[in-house]
Amino acid sequence: MASKRPVLKIQYDSPVILTIALLSLAALIANSLTDGWANANLFSVYRASLTDPLTYVRFFCHTLGHADIAHFFGNICLLLVLGPVVENRYGSTNVLVSILITALVSGLVHFIFFPGTALLGASGIVFMMIFLSSISGIRGGNIPVSLILVAIIYLGQEISDLILSSDNISQLTHIIGGICGIICGAVMSKKKR
Numbered sequence: 417m418a419s420k421r422p423v424l425k426i427q428y429d430s431p432v433i434l435t436i437a438l439l440s441l442a443a444l445i446a447n448s449l450t451d452g453w454a455n456a457n458l459f460s461v462y463r464a465s466l467t468d469p470l471t472y473v474r475f476f477c478h479t480l481g482h483a484d485i486a487h488f489f490g491n492i493c494l495l496l497v498l499g500p501v502v503e504n505r506y507g508s509t510n511v512l513v514s515i516l517i518t519a520l521v522s523g524l525v526h527f528i529f530f531p532g533t534a535l536l537g538a539s540g541i542v543f544m545m546i547f548l549s550s551i552s553g554i555r556g557g558n559i560p561v562s563l564i565l566v567a568i569i570y571l572g573q574e575i576s577d578l579i580l581s582s583d584n585i586s587q588l589t590h591i592i593g594g595i596c597g598i599i600c601g602a603v604m605s606k607k608k609r
Contacts, residue, residue, distance in 0.1 A: 432508045433499030436480070436515065437492050440538060443480040444488050455481045455536060461523040463531035475523035476516060481536035491538040498545040505552045506604050514600040518544045522592045539586060540593035546570060547597025551605060570594060 428434055447454040459481025461474045482488035503511045522540040526533075547570075550563040571594050578587040 430500035430503045430508075432512045432515070433495060433503055436499075436538070436541070437496055440480045440482060440488060440492055443477075444482050444485070447481065455483070456534075460534040460536040461526050462534040463527055471527075475527070476519045478523055478526075478536050479515070479519045479538045479541055482538070483536065487537060491542055494542045495538060495545065498542070498549050502545050502548045502552065506548065506601075510600075510604050511548075514544060514548065514596065514604075515541050517600060518593050518596040521596055522589045525588065525592060535586075535589060537586075537589075540589040540596075543570065543574075543590045543593030544597035544600065547594050548601045551598065551601030567594075567598075 443454060443459045447459065457470060458473060459477050461478035464471045464474070482491065499511070506514075518540050522535070526535040546566060547563075550560070550566040571591060574587045574590045574594070578591065581587060
């Protein structure tokens with residue numbers, strides 16, 4: 417009697433992260449097809465009238481937009497490496513809420529403090545994921561050395577770049593993402609305990 421071979425199936429294993437990646441790809445394609453209109457009107461956050469309904473859309477959707485394919489790959493590859501682990505640990509709903517919080521906070525900060533520039537990209541979410549994945553190692557009140565090193569290395573570099581660099585917009589977004597990751601991770605870890 418011959419044994420049955422297992423059937424391999426493709427699994428949509430991390431629905432929030434995979435959907436974000438696909439939406440970001442769709443936004444990149446839409447921007448290319450519209451000759452930049454999509455990023456300018458939907459996938460970037462900047463100072464605009466509060467009577468414009470798209471202003472509120474941009475507070476969240478700026479994380480889906482990317483300037484070009486290199487920008488997209490840089491963010492989405494890291495998101496696809498970190499995201500499924502984080503989503504498996506904390507659950508899809510918690511990860512989605514964390515992403516929305518990070519998008520809104522970084523969008524509002526940019527809207528308020530950088531009126532003359534536009535912000536787009538998922539790097540704030542990636543930094544949030546870096547910290548969420550590190551925080552997932554906290555057990556029994558013990559803080560893992562890896563979390564401390566991640567905080568020192570990633571946030572330290574971004575704070576240094578913020579002070580020394582002429583383009584401090586993206587560094588601030590990374591710092592905001594890291595802080596959101598720490599806060600969301602602490603809240604979710606507390607709930608689990």
